[in-house]
Amino acid sequence: MSVSVENLSVAYRSRRGDVTAVDNVSFALADGEIMGLAGESGSGKSTLGNALIYLDPRMRQTGGKVTLDGRELPIADPKSMRPRRMTEISLVPQYAMSALPPTRKIGKLTGDLLKSHRVRNQAEVLTEMRRRIELIGLREDVLGKYPFELSGGMRQRVTIIMSTLLNPSLLIADEVTSALDVSTQRAVGEMLLEFRDRGYVKSVIAITHDLSILAQIADSITIMYAGRLAEKASTDTIVNSPLHPYTQALIASLPAVGVRHDQTTLTGIPGRPPSLASPPAGCRFRDRCPFAFGKCRETPPFEEVRPGHYVACWKVSQEEQAG
Amino acid sequence: MSESASQAPEAPKPPGLAESPASVAPVAGAPAGLAAGGVGAVGRQRGDLLYYGLRNRKLVFGLGLELLLVLFAIIGPIIAKYPPLALTGAQLQHPGGTYWLGTNTLGNDLFSQLANGLRESYLVGALGALSASVVGMALGFAAGWRGGILDEVLQMITNIVVMIPSLVLLVVIGAYLNSRSVLFEGIFIGLTTWPWVARAVRAQTFSLRSREFVDMAKLSGKRPLAIIVRDIAPNMASYLFLVVILLFGSSMLLAASYDFLGLGPTGIVSLGTMMNQAQNEAALLYHEWWWFIPPGVVLTAMVAALLVANVGLDEVFNPKLREQ
Numbered sequence: 056m057s058v059s060v061e062n063l064s065v066a067y068r069s070r071r072g073d074v075t076a077v078d079n080v081s082f083a084l085a086d087g088e089i090m091g092l093a094g095e096s097g098s099g100k101s102t103l104g105n106a107l108i109y110l111d112p113r114m115r116q117t118g119g120k121v122t123l124d125g126r127e128l129p130i131a132d133p134k135s136m137r138p139r140r141m142t143e144i145s146l147v148p149q150y151a152m153s154a155l156p157p158t159r160k161i162g163k164l165t166g167d168l169l170k171s172h173r174v175r176n177q178a179e180v181l182t183e184m185r186r187r188i189e190l191i192g193l194r195e196d197v198l199g200k201y202p203f204e205l206s207g208g209m210r211q212r213v214t215i216i217m218s219t220l221l222n223p224s225l226l227i228a229d230e231v232t233s234a235l236d237v238s239t240q241r242a243v244g245e246m247l248l249e250f251r252d253r254g255y256v257k258s259v260i261a262i263t264h265d266l267s268i269l270a271q272i273a274d275s276i277t278i279m280y281a282g283r284l285a286e287k288a289s290t291d292t293i294v295n296s297p298l299h300p301y302t303q304a305l306i307a308s309l310p311a312v313g314v315r316h317d318q319t320t321l322t323g324i325p326g327r328p329p330s331l332a333s334p335p336a337g338c339r340f341r342d343r344c345p346f347a348f349g350k351c352r353e354t355p356p357f358e359e360v361r362p363g364h365y366v367a368c369w370k371v372s373q374e375e376q377a378g
Numbered sequence: 379m380s381e382s383a384s385q386a387p388e389a390p391k392p393p394g395l396a397e398s399p400a401s402v403a404p405v406a407g408a409p410a411g412l413a414a415g416g417v418g419a420v421g422r423q424r425g426d427l428l429y430y431g432l433r434n435r436k437l438v439f440g441l442g443l444e445l446l447l448v449l450f451a452i453i454g455p456i457i458a459k460y461p462p463l464a465l466t467g468a469q470l471q472h473p474g475g476t477y478w479l480g481t482n483t484l485g486n487d488l489f490s491q492l493a494n495g496l497r498e499s500y501l502v503g504a505l506g507a508l509s510a511s512v513v514g515m516a517l518g519f520a521a522g523w524r525g526g527i528l529d530e531v532l533q534m535i536t537n538i539v540v541m542i543p544s545l546v547l548l549v550v551i552g553a554y555l556n557s558r559s560v561l562f563e564g565i566f567i568g569l570t571t572w573p574w575v576a577r578a579v580r581a582q583t584f585s586l587r588s589r590e591f592v593d594m595a596k597l598s599g600k601r602p603l604a605i606i607v608r609d610i611a612p613n614m615a616s617y618l619f620l621v622v623i624l625l626f627g628s629s630m631l632l633a634a635s636y637d638f639l640g641l642g643p644t645g646i647v648s649l650g651t652m653m654n655q656a657q658n659e660a661a662l663l664y665h666e667w668w669w670f671i672p673p674g675v676v677l678t679a680m681v682a683a684l685l686v687a688n689v690g691l692d693e694v695f696n697p698k699l700r701e702q
Contacts, residue, residue, distance in 0.1 A: 109597050140599030154594035158612035167608050171600040218598065 057224050057257050058084040063119030065099075065106040074332045075117065076102040078282040081357065082365075084225070089251055089259040091269030091290070093305075094279035097328060101149065103279070104227040104262045106130060108146045124224050124257075142172055145218035145256075146227040151211045152234060155202035162198035165217055172221065180220060187216050187255070191246050208239035212246060219255050226256040232268050244272045266309060270294055275363075278302050281328045281339040284357050288364040298360065298371045301340045338369065346370050430694045437694060440687025447680050451500055454493025462486065462494040462647040473668050480668040483659050491647045492672050498560055498648040499630045499680065505564025506571065506629025511622050513568065514575025519606050521576070522583025529580070536573045544570040548641050557644040563636065567629045575621055582617070586610045616695035620688055627684040634677055649673040 063080045066073035076099040084090055094100045106114060107121060110130050121128040123143060129135050148154055155164065165184060169177050185195040191212055202210055211231060219226055228247060232240040250256050261273060269276055270290060277287040278301065286299040297303050304324045326343035329335055335342070337352040344351070350369040357367040360375040431437055460466055465485045466477070473480040479488040521532040548566060552558060586592065587610065595605045611618070636642050637650020638657070656662070656670035693699040 137599045137601075140597060142599070146597050148590065148594060148597065150590040150593075153590040156591040156595070156609040156613070158615070159608065167604060168595075168598050168600060171598075171604050214594070 057086045057124055059122045060107075061120045061122075063103070063106070063121060064117040065102055065110070066115050066117045067102075067113050068115055069332070071332065073115070073117065075334075076282050076331055077106060078334075079119070080279075080284055081119075082277060082284065082287055084258045084260070086257055087251060088274050089247065089261060089272055091266075091273035091276040092260055092262045092279060093264060093266055093269060093276060094285075095264060095328060097281075097331070098279040099282040099331070100262045100279045101229055104146065104229050104260060107225070107227060107260075108140055108144050109136070138172065141168065141218065141223065142221045143223050144225045144227070145221075145223040146229060147211075147215050147218050147231050149230040149233070151214040151231060152207045154214050155210060157202060160199055160201055161205075161213055161217075165198070165220065168217065168220075174221070184216060184220055187220075188213075190249070191216070191242075208235055208242070211235065211239075211243060215243070215246060215250075219250055222255055224257040226250075226259045227262065228259060229262045230264075231261070232263065232265065240268055241271070244268055248272055266294075266305070278305065281334060282331055283339060284365070284367060285340070286364075286366045286368075287357075292364055298364070298366045299340075299368050300344045300346050300370070304343075338367075427694060431690075434690045434694055436686050437690025440683045440685070440690055443679060443683035444687060447496065447676065447683070448500065450493060451496040455490070455497060458487065458490035458493055460487040460490050462490045464490075470666065479672055482655065482661075482666075482669055484655075486647075488652075488668060488672065491652055492649075492676065495647045495649040495652055495673060496676055496680070498643070498646055499633060499650075499677070501560055502564045502567065502633040502648075503626045503630035505561065506567035506633070507622050507625035509565050509568025510572040510625050510629070511575055511618075514572035514621075515579050515618070517572070518576040518579025519583055519610070522580040523587055523602065523606055523610075525584070532576070532580075536576050539570065540573045542570070545636075545639075545641075548636060552641055558642070560643045560646065563633055563643050564629070567632050567636075571625065571628065571632070575625070578617070578621070579614070582614045583610055586613055616691075619695070620691060623684060623688050623691070627681045627688075630677070631681055649677045 060083070061081050063077060064075060065077040066075045078099075080103060082090075092100045092104065102114070105111070106116065107128070107130060110116060110133070116131040121130055123139075128139070128144070155161070159167070162181070165181065166177065169180055174180060181198075185198065188195050188197060193209060193212065197205060197209065197213060202213075205213065211234075215228070215231065226247075231247075232243050235243060247259055247261065251259060261269060263269060266276075273290050275287060275289050276293040278285045278293070278299065280301050286293065286297060286302045288297075293302060294306065297306055301324075304322075308321060308323050310321060324343055329339055329342070336354070338344070338347070338355050341347045341351045348370070350373075353369075355367045355369045355372070357365055358372060360366050360371055366372070455462075463486060466481055466487055467485055468477065468481050469483055469485045471477045471481040473488075477487055477489065479492060481487055482491075517532050517536070521529040544566075547570070551566070555562070583606075592605060592609055595609050600609075633642065633648065634650035634653075637648045638654045640654055642648055642650050642654075652673040653670055656666070656673075659666075659669075661667075661669040
């Protein structure tokens with residue numbers, strides 16, 4: 056169990072009070088697990104990913120605890136977090152393509168990072184970096200190039216290599232494939248798999264709204280809705296037999312291979328997610344849920360209904376108990 | 379920003395690369411270290427700047443003229459026959475074989491005064507530019523990077539310094555000092571001209587610090603000072619370079635005007651004091667042109683050359699201004 060998050064809450068400070076973007080979230084990641092974290096815009100998935108590594112001044116941890124490799128990760132304390140970034144936990148941001156400073160060459164930039172972390176055997180690490188660059192099919196001369204001399208996909212891959220250079224235990228990949236064309240998406244996805252298999256990263260949280268890329272690379276998928284976890288299960292289970300009504304609706308709104316849409320129309324999910332500034336009591340999907348009933352006025356617990364399958368839904372818990 | 383310049387005592391865990399020594403063999407005979415890939419690109423970029431620099435007529439003219447004047451400031455005092463303040467006994471001589479630029483009413487050799495004065499001007503300019511840019515950049519980077527209350531305080535200090543009339547301040551300080559040195563004048567100029575540097579640097583840092591690559595540097599646990607020096611400053615390097623040059627020129631002009639008003643360093647000769655004496659002795663009225671024209675021309679040439687070179691440099695650094 057390399058990562059465990061217990062009852063984590065993160066709020067954005069605003070003039071009208073705290074907006075809780077991540078609300079009482081608990082999950083665990085096994086060694087070598089690639090967990091997909093999916094949800095619509097504003098569901099709090101990026102906030103969750105960011106909070107684990109860099110709590111920016113607008114964000115505040117309002118509760119909970121994060122443990123990485125058995126040691127607590129003091130996410131609210133920037134001083135003790137700084138040396139652990141990149142060495143133990145890394146993030147590839149949504150904007151990975153513009154994450155490289157325009158005035159530093161890739162090799163120099165890597166040297167700066169290593170120096171910042173007081174890495175002694177720099178030469179060795181850089182040799183390893185060359186090896187990894189060749190592994191993913193780029194030429195090692197990218198080390199002597201400026202970021203603007205590389206294409207978007209190359210920059211994305213170089214950023215991933217740099218973030219994982221010190222073999223962190225956890226890599227958070229935030230929308231790493233969103234801005235890429237489909238073939239580069241596949242290459243980046245395979246690169247994450249390869250890096251996991253070779254042990255460059257122990258576990259990965261891949262944040263995306265694109266369920267199809269997760270289906271290719273993730274071992275498990277966690278669905279987030281309005282700041283809370285809705286469902287977590289293995290990729291197969293989420294794709295083929297989801298239990299939470301929101302997950303079901305999400306999967307149903309994806310086009311499937313072999314279905315012609317001139318006869319059937321793709322359905323979306325009616326309604327909008329609730330505002331996180333004043334969220335409704337009880338289940339947050341209640342208003343859009345076709346199965347909502349009286350009990351949904353209370354907050355459903357995120358519980359394990361089958362082995363390895365966690366759901367936060369009263370209807371599902373009742374059905375599982377009944378039979 | 380919550381990120382502060384922390385010095386974490388413990389070294390982070392070494393990367394677990396050592397366990398597979400066979401697999402980390404250097405690729406294709408590439409030498410270990412950074413230099414391998416970098417050399418070509420550096421050479422190419424330097425070459426580019428040199429190419430455009432030598433082609434730029436403004437830069438070549440400005441720098442050439444400046445270089446001549448610097449040479450004069452170095453060699454002039456050595457080849458001068460008399461010390462600048464020595465009384466030669468020959469008063470108000472026209473320029474000629476003995477006194478190359480003539481003498482003044484006291485009998486000082488004006489060539490020696492001009493050469494020594496030019497040297498003092500460069501010294502004051504360098505001191506002023508150095509101190510103003512050090513203070514301005516330090517405060518600008520600090521205010522722009524940290525923001526918040528520190529920024530408010532530094533902005534307030536900046537605004538106060540802008541409002542202080544430096545001439546009056548100089549008169550007041552001068553009243554308390556027995557003698558003023560070149561060092562004092564240079565640093566005084568530096569400490570009164572830094573605010574606009576600080577403002578410009580702060581504004582640029584403010585906009586640069588929210589760029590994605592700075593976020594990424596924070597996410598990778600880079601130290602704040604390293605982020606400022608390595609990621610933010612290079613993005614305004616050409617601007618900073620031009621700022622130093624402009625400060626250099628304006629410090630020399632300011633020093634000359636202080637000297638002309640009699641507020642300059644005591645016991646030395648500068649271009650400003652030469653003109654001050656010429657003014658006091660009504661050199662203009664008596665057509666003693668050799669007394670006030672050379673220092674005026676040299677001063678103008680020195681600052682103008684810098685400004686022309688500055689425009690040229692701007693064109694070299696900024697590809698959009700380069701002529702095709």
